[in-house]
Amino acid sequence: MSQAIAFVDAAGALEETGGILRYVLVFLLAMVPAVEPFVVIPAAIGLGLDPVATGAAAFAGSVTAVCLIVCFQEWLVRWWRRRFGGAEDADDGRTGRARRAWERYGLAGFSVLGPILAGIHFAALLAATIDGRPRRVVAWLAVGLGAWTVVLVGGSVAGLSVLGLS
Template sequence: MSDPDTEADSLLEGTSGIWQYLLVFILTMVPTIEPFIVIPVAIGLGLDPVITGLVAFAGSVTIVSVIVLAQHRLLAWWSQRTDDDDDSSGRYARARRIWERYGLVGLAFAGPILAGIHLTAMLAVSAGSSRQTTIGWLTVGLGAWTVALVAASLAGVSVLGLT
């Protein structure tokens, strides 16, 4: 399997203009790539940090909303493809522990980095949170992560002298 960071880098480098931002939007929706890879790569390649952050945030919120709204169908599909006891990555178990200890608010802030935005969204709504509340808190958490990622990426670019 190839490195998601390298894939995002090569895809973004191979395009220009508005197409780069469209790719940022799309790539933030892809499991394993998500905003934690896309934002630093895009800013490192010289894309505008504010636009990158806004577009990445929009992509993240879009996929979270789709997952929450289509949760029943996604869970049925997932259970057909996997053994419920098999979670070799441990991501679901980490997300579940966060949910049990800190509830939806804790999951909204810690889940994206520890389990990924996709699993976080599925767990939150399957654990009993309402769709609107889940989307609301995950949007707040993703907003905080987006701001942090843009700031950290700008600091990293500055320290590395890439500006």
């Protein structure tokens, strides 16, 4: 439900802007939890933005968010523990799915599955906390985000084409 609301909000914001500001907004929206590339890419392409430029802007925004999360990982973990207590040890919901993916597939597999299972932001925080090698975490998450960006752009273009809207 929240992603449907995020989709409508993202589409509305993109409709109200024009020119290059639309791509700047795609960059910024890709950094926002709940919007992320999974919402902003289909919304932007559906509104007629160039698919390649949209994908590049969304990818850049997502990787920027991942870099910031990895850089401030220790501070974010302390904040999370103060706010939610021991919730990071839960074995249900997003946390449980993400931890099981990490245990089964390691950093490389988690970089592809994490954004879908837990969201980009939580996946970056979890990977940085578990792995502890910031450059490696950012590199692998960028690979995963790149793969998802290609899938989302291709799927959005194909979906619009099938519907006769492109």
